[in-house]
Amino acid sequence: MTDLVSDLTPLSPARTGATVEFRGLRRAFGATTALDGLDLTVEPGELVALLGPSGCGKTTALRTLAGFERPDSGEVLVDGEDITGVPAHRRDAGMVFQSYSLFPHLTALDNVAFGLRMSGIRTAERRARAAELVELVGLPHHTGHYPHQLSGGQQQRIALARALALRPRVLLLDEPLSALDAQVRLTLREEIRRIQQQLGITTLFVTHDQEEALSMADRVAVMRAGRLEQCAPPAELYERPATAFVAEFVGVMSRIPARPGADDGTVHVLGRSLPVSGRLPGTGAAGGTGDVDVLVRPEAVEVTADENGTSRITGAAFLGATSRLTVRLANGAEVAADVPTHAMTRLPVGAAVTLTLAHRPVLVDRRRASGGAGS
Amino acid sequence: MAGLSRIRYGRAFVLLLTGAYFLVPLACAVAFSIGAGTPGRSIGFGAYTGVLGAGGFTDSLTLTLKLAAATIALVLALLVPALVTVRLAAPRLRTLVEIVCMLPLVVPAVALVAGISAVLRWGPDHFAGTPVFQALAALQDQNFPFVLVLAYTLMALPLAYRTLDAGIAAIDLRMLVEAARACRAPWPRTLLQVVLPNLRGALLNTAFLTLALVLGEYTVAAILGYQPFAVWILAISGSQAQMSVAVSVMGLLVTWVLLLVVATAGRAHHPKETS
Numbered sequence: 001m002t003d004l005v006s007d008l009t010p011l012s013p014a015r016t017g018a019t020v021e022f023r024g025l026r027r028a029f030g031a032t033t034a035l036d037g038l039d040l041t042v043e044p045g046e047l048v049a050l051l052g053p054s055g056c057g058k059t060t061a062l063r064t065l066a067g068f069e070r071p072d073s074g075e076v077l078v079d080g081e082d083i084t085g086v087p088a089h090r091r092d093a094g095m096v097f098q099s100y101s102l103f104p105h106l107t108a109l110d111n112v113a114f115g116l117r118m119s120g121i122r123t124a125e126r127r128a129r130a131a132e133l134v135e136l137v138g139l140p141h142h143t144g145h146y147p148h149q150l151s152g153g154q155q156q157r158i159a160l161a162r163a164l165a166l167r168p169r170v171l172l173l174d175e176p177l178s179a180l181d182a183q184v185r186l187t188l189r190e191e192i193r194r195i196q197q198q199l200g201i202t203t204l205f206v207t208h209d210q211e212e213a214l215s216m217a218d219r220v221a222v223m224r225a226g227r228l229e230q231c232a233p234p235a236e237l238y239e240r241p242a243t244a245f246v247a248e249f250v251g252v253m254s255r256i257p258a259r260p261g262a263d264d265g266t267v268h269v270l271g272r273s274l275p276v277s278g279r280l281p282g283t284g285a286a287g288g289t290g291d292v293d294v295l296v297r298p299e300a301v302e303v304t305a306d307e308n309g310t311s312r313i314t315g316a317a318f319l320g321a322t323s324r325l326t327v328r329l330a331n332g333a334e335v336a337a338d339v340p341t342h343a344m345t346r347l348p349v350g351a352a353v354t355l356t357l358a359h360r361p362v363l364v365d366r367r368r369a370s371g372g373a374g375s
Numbered sequence: 376m377a378g379l380s381r382i383r384y385g386r387a388f389v390l391l392l393t394g395a396y397f398l399v400p401l402a403c404a405v406a407f408s409i410g411a412g413t414p415g416r417s418i419g420f421g422a423y424t425g426v427l428g429a430g431g432f433t434d435s436l437t438l439t440l441k442l443a444a445a446t447i448a449l450v451l452a453l454l455v456p457a458l459v460t461v462r463l464a465a466p467r468l469r470t471l472v473e474i475v476c477m478l479p480l481v482v483p484a485v486a487l488v489a490g491i492s493a494v495l496r497w498g499p500d501h502f503a504g505t506p507v508f509q510a511l512a513a514l515q516d517q518n519f520p521f522v523l524v525l526a527y528t529l530m531a532l533p534l535a536y537r538t539l540d541a542g543i544a545a546i547d548l549r550m551l552v553e554a555a556r557a558c559r560a561p562w563p564r565t566l567l568q569v570v571l572p573n574l575r576g577a578l579l580n581t582a583f584l585t586l587a588l589v590l591g592e593y594t595v596a597a598i599l600g601y602q603p604f605a606v607w608i609l610a611i612s613g614s615q616a617q618m619s620v621a622v623s624v625m626g627l628l629v630t631w632v633l634l635l636v637v638a639t640a641g642r643a644h645h646p647k648e649t650s
Contacts, residue, residue, distance in 0.1 A: 066553070066557060067556070068553055068556070087556075087561075088553070088556040088557065089556045089557075089558075089559045089560055089561050090559070093557065094557065095553070095554070095557040097550060097553070097554060099547065099550060101547075101550045101551070101553075101554040102554075103551065103554070103555070103569055103572075103573070104546075104573055105572040105573055105575075114555070114558050114560075115557075115558035115559050115560075118555075118558055118559045118560045118561075118564060119559055159554075162554075162558065163557070166558065166559060172557075
């Protein structure tokens with residue numbers, strides 16, 4: 001595949017991606033608000049994943065950029081040019097859809113060449129370029145196959161080649177892997193990322209799979225109820241979430257009831273005093289007496305078997321090298337904790353345990369009515 | 376075991392009964408057309424061989440085929456863009472479009488033609504000397520009465536709607552259209568080069584049903600005073616009964632062959648490469 005990628009270089013000499021900007025995008029479908037003032041800038045050549053729960057507006061944002069939805073207000077800019085009123089077929093954006101969108105009446109090669117045909121490129125040239133792209137996506141022996149003769153993964157590869165054939169300024173991927181099985185997803189997402197980096201094409205990738213977003217994207221834009229919650233590189237998003245929603249949506253996060261320390265910078269949790277790394281919006285005044293929760297990742301929680309412990313293991317899930325325990329605290333809150341699988345013999349379900357947090361700064365949020373492990 | 380046999384005999388009986396229902400009248404028609412069973416007549420295929428030379432046969436068949444072609448074109452030109460638009464842009468109008476398209480089912484052909492006649496009689500008095508008068512005259516041209524195309528289009532709407540709607544429902548129309556638009560295809564080319572090829576089966580079926588309807592339609596044409604194929608068959612039945620039945624039998628066979636062709640073409644899925 002690496003060799004094939006280098007083959008594409010002549011297709012797009014000195015390509016630089018375009019800048020994409022959403023400015024105050026609003027879009028409502030009846031009583032449902034899909035976009036509620038979305039602001040986002042994607043830098044040239046960047047892969048930004050739009051991540052969020054169903055109905056958060058991520059697909060609507062992508063479709064607005066593609067020209068399939070018209071915003072009620074706001075602007076879409078590509079390289080500073082307002083394209084809000086430009087029809088879809090003049091937007092210069094390649095798109096790969098969630099479900100298999102190949103034209104059933106055309107062969108793989110004809111599918112890839114379709115856009116070139118629409119652009120009036122001569123037969124010989126478009127066949128050559130289409131063949132090159134089919135090779136790029138690793139299917140040189142399938143040019144004569146019809147979509148129904150291809151597997152799901154192969155269809156999405158051809159769809160990617162079709163989207164790239166026109167050398168678009170922007171590549172839009174609308175959950176292109178969600179219909180594929182796990183192994184194919186893994187392979188294909190690596191290939192998509194490699195091709196995207198090779199071409200340097202600005203790419204927006206819609207997904208509800210956080211693992212996909214975190215592993216592929218330069219930055220991940222987490223959306224909620226039509227608005228952007230946070231847009232940051234994956235590591236920053238995981239380690240320094242800007243809101244409680246991001247904290248609990250990205251990765252697994254447990255809430256442990258805590259008490260603010262005497263001074264502003266500490267919090268008492270699980271019997272020890274820990275420094276506070278940051279307060280999420282809405283947390284009570286600094287140094288106040290309001291109840292708070294400490295947000296912790298499963299890997300930050302240490303579990304020790306202890307006959308006198310007040311916590312109890314209520315569940316265990318095998319994840320491979322590690323296992324994830326669900327531990328119920330004395331106050332009823334549930335905490336997820338990762339332990340090495342070999343340590344599971346000492347930590348059976350039902351065992352009494354003690355939880356310890358490493359002496360590291362922790363994230364604090366105001367207390368919720370019901371605690372428990374987030375996901 | 377006895378139960379199974381009973382079911383098998385039961386099936387055979389139903390099949391026999393159904394077959395008899397269709398085949399006995401057909402066999403009788405064929406027998407009559409070749410002169411079998413008529414005392415004093417020798418059996419022969421004279422009625423069939425004489426069809427081509429019969430007065431009015433070519434004219435009426437040509438007229439009917441021209442009318443059928445125009446009707447098919449008009450039905451498809453009206454319905455395909457309408458149904459695609461309703462699916463993509465105005466799904467709420469779907470029920471309305473369905474009701475409008477189904478309406479001709481409850482309007483008898485006689486009532487339809489009575490209305491058309493009234494308009495055609497009333498129009499010239501009020502629009503004499505205007506382009507509308509010219510248009511009404513052109514509609515009733517004896518060589519190609521377009522008024523029949525309009526009437527047939529109305530009558531074909533229910534069948535065409537059902538067939539096309541089912542065809543459109545069977546494909547992911549929105550996805551195909553958006554994929555084509557993302558590949559820089561403007562609307563007309565999206566419709567012609569992506570949507571229509573994927574509706575091939577539905578288009579062929581619609582065309583076939585419309586053709587069958589036009590081939591067999593008698594009431595409207597007869598009352599308006601034109602002589603397409605079905606009217607001609609009845610006209611000659613008085614003087615050449617055997618030939619009229621022979622033509623009907625041939626028409627039936629041709630329809631069956633067409634049905635097979637459509638079914639085969641709809642199933643085949645190997646269009647030639649176009650890139």
